[in-house]
Amino acid sequence: DRVAHPLRADRSKLYMADLESALHYSLRVEATRASSLSGAQLAAFKCYVATLVKYFPGRPCVQTYLQTLDVWLRNWTEPELPRTVLKEAMKNNRDASHPSVLPTNVTWVGCQGSERHFRGYPCGLWTIFHLLTVQAAQNGPDKELPLEVLSTMRCYVRHFFGCQECAEHFEAMAAKSMDRVASREEAILWLWSHHNEVNARLAGGDTEDPKFPKLQWPPPDLCPQCHKEERGVHAWEEPAVVTFLKAHFSPANIYMDHAE
Ligand code: FAD
Structure with a gap:
């Protein structure tokens, strides 16, 4: 049984199986639904892969996979990229001395829902997006290209x-x-606060997994120091939130349970 029991996953951890499953699904399924990519859609795809190469903290075989795909895409200069050609280019290569592999199985661990139609891919995609904004802040100059990751995500989501x-x-x-974001650290907070806006909008709705109610995140049990009260009203302690997000969405917090 490859599927983890949803209630056994630890909410304070990230799981590589979720990240790789979401990557596989986004690259090989979602982004290749159209019979070919061209124009802004092709640019959005190239941009997504280039950003993953820079900031996704993957296993060596996955890094090699993303780098190989990025180089291949850079060399594709024709205006149109047929899906069949792209799908061929996105196959794994296990034979090489540096294997280039992104697993093709979809296994949800932290993102496993209590029923099939809950959670899974959208949860995995949010997780990748947060991870990328944090890694871009940890590994790039704070004031340069503050929107690098956010605009890549925006294009991905739109297309x-x-x-x-x-x-x-x-x-x-x-x-x-989004255009008011002035630093990479602000980009982390922009995504966090807007994800909370989405959580608030969806709370109690029919897409909510009853076993995983939509919360303002991180809840006090995950990060007590993130919460404060101002004149009797709940408020976020933003510096503590940034510190928490940097630790939560860090390579050291990614666990290999149930990864291929
Ligand atoms: P998710 O909201 O998917 O969150 C995944 C994990 O991220 C959580 O388990 C938690 O560990 C962590 N997390 C939660 N909140 C935050 C936060 N604020 N900051 C950092 N980490 C956090 N569904 C709709 O029905 N309507 C919509 O309009 C809609 N818009 C979406 C837009 C985007 C860009 C995406 C990626 C998804 C959208 N979804 C929407 C799906 C929805 O937001 C959830 O992803 C889905 O319902 C699964 O919820 P979940 O409980 O697994 O947690």
């Missing part, structure tokens, strides 16, 4: 995210305030 309604909501939030 590929399968839930059309979600993509429209996200684009509306992005259009309202």
Whole structure:
């Protein structure tokens, strides 16, 4: 049984199986639904892969996979990229001296829902996005290209995210305030606070897994120091939130349970 019991996963951890499953699904399934990629859609795909190469803290075989795909895409200069050609280029190569492999099985651990139609891929995609904003802040100059990861995500969601309604909501939030983000650290907080906005909107709705109620995250049991009260009203202690997010979305917090 490859599927972890949802209640046994630890909410304070990230699982490589979730990250790789979401990567596999986004690259090989979601982004290749159209018969070919061209124009802004092709640019969005190239941008997504280039950002993953820079900031996704993958296992060596997955890093090699992403690097190989990135080089291949950079060499593709024709205006149109047929899906069949791209799918061929995205196959694994286990024979090479440096294996280039992104597992093709989908196994949810931290993102496992209590029923099949809950959680899974959207949970994995959020996790990748947060991880990328944090890794970009940890590994790049704070004031340079503050929107590098956020705009890559925005393009990905706009062009590929399968839930059309979600993509429209996200684009509306992005259009309202994303361009005011002035540093990589602010980018971490922008994504965190807007994900909480989504959580608040969806709480109690029919897409909510009853075993995983939508919370303002991180809840006090995960991060007591993230919460405070100002004149009797709940408020976030933002510096503590940044510290928490940097530790939560760090390579050291990624566990290999149930990875291939
Ligand atoms: P998710 O919200 O998917 O969160 C995944 C994990 O991230 C959580 O388990 C938690 O560990 C962590 N987390 C939670 N909140 C935060 C936070 N604020 N900051 C950092 N980490 C956090 N569904 C709809 O029905 N309507 C929509 O409009 C919609 N828009 C979406 C837009 C985007 C860009 C994405 C990626 C998904 C969207 N979804 C939408 C799906 C929805 O947000 C959830 O992903 C889905 O319901 C699964 O929820 P979940 O309980 O697994 O937690």
